[in-house]
Amino acid sequence: MSLFVVNGLVKRFGALVATDHVALEVHPNEIHALIGPNGAGKSTLVNLISGLLLPDEGQIELDGAKLTTLPMEARIRAGLSRCFQITSIFPKATVLDNLLLAVQAQSGSSFRFWADRGRDPGLVEAAQALAARVGLTYALQRCAGTLPHGAQRQLDVALALAAQPKLLLLDEPMAGMGPEDSERMTELIHSLRQDMAILLIEHDMKAVFALADRITVLVYGKVLLSGDVETIRNHAQVQAVYLGTETTETAA
Numbered sequence: 001m002s003l004f005v006v007n008g009l010v011k012r013f014g015a016l017v018a019t020d021h022v023a024l025e026v027h028p029n030e031i032h033a034l035i036g037p038n039g040a041g042k043s044t045l046v047n048l049i050s051g052l053l054l055p056d057e058g059q060i061e062l063d064g065a066k067l068t069t070l071p072m073e074a075r076i077r078a079g080l081s082r083c084f085q086i087t088s089i090f091p092k093a094t095v096l097d098n099l100l101l102a103v104q105a106q107s108g109s110s111f112r113f114w115a116d117r118g119r120d121p122g123l124v125e126a127a128q129a130l131a132a133r134v135g136l137t138y139a140l141q142r143c144a145g146t147l148p149h150g151a152q153r154q155l156d157v158a159l160a161l162a163a164q165p166k167l168l169l170l171d172e173p174m175a176g177m178g179p180e181d182s183e184r185m186t187e188l189i190h191s192l193r194q195d196m197a198i199l200l201i202e203h204d205m206k207a208v209f210a211l212a213d214r215i216t217v218l219v220y221g222k223v224l225l226s227g228d229v230e231t232i233r234n235h236a237q238v239q240a241v242y243l244g245t246e247t248t249e250t251a252a
């Protein structure tokens with residue numbers, strides 16, 4: 001049974017149909033990658049799923065709950081978390097304080113001053129566990145804005161994990177990374193799938209092919225094809241439309 005279902009989703013911008021009757025299913029503990037050339041409609045679809053945009057038609061369901069018209073906060077409560085490419089990080093606060101704030105926001109307790117938050121052993125333990133989960137224990141007392149790019153992306157993932165999502169939406173987690181950081185992030189994403197399903201939007205095809213159980217290819221707002229990695233890799237139309245003449249390991 002599918003954990004997450006998108007059905008008949010349509011988003012129009014004037015005459016342009018950016019999302020054209022898109023259907024998508026993500027199974028529990030599956031890593032499902034969404035790929036497509038520039039302008040295919042990936043960002044629009046992600047924004048519809050996370051609640052930044054509302055669709056003109058169609059439905060979005062997570063674990064039986066209808067998300068289609070819910071505001072973002074309600075979607076997070078229903079089990080959908082999205083990584084926002086570092087924009088959710090407070091750069092002047094420490095990694096620990098960033099995590100404490102995220103944990104506290106999820107625990108539903110009222111906001112207090114930084115100092116008080118840091119004295120709550122339950123919150124501190126949860127924040128430390130999140131740091132350990134993404135490999136940032138060494139950086140707990142570092143100012144988040146001074147971390148290298150790759151570590152900031154790891155922190156971004158940890159912030160999304162604070163909500164204990166059923167489905168984690170990762171929007172280009174490898175963007176701007178060198179090979180070493182990219183490999184670290186690939187390992188991290190792989191380790192997360194034991195606890196949640198992941199919808200991965202990524203241009204780094206090496207990472208996509210290494211991680212994905214299934215892949216959906218979007219072209220001109222429409223689903224061209226959904227299938228396992230081998231089906232996608234070997235599909236002539238995908239190679240022509242999306243991968244072009246480059247090798248499947250390096251195409252973006």
Ligand SMILES: Nc1ncnc2c1ncn2[C@@H]1O[C@H](COP(=O)(O)OP(=O)(O)OP(=O)(O)O)[C@@H](O)[C@H]1O
Nearest residue numbers: 013016017018036037038039040041042043044045
């Ligand atoms: N707010 C908007 N108003 C009008 N057109 C838009 C808007 N947002 C996106 N579009 C158009 O919708 C289409 C899909 O864009 P989208 O950004 O979703 O594609 P994408 O696959 O994410 O591309 P990229 O990989 O370059 O980020 C494009 O033609 C784009 O110009």
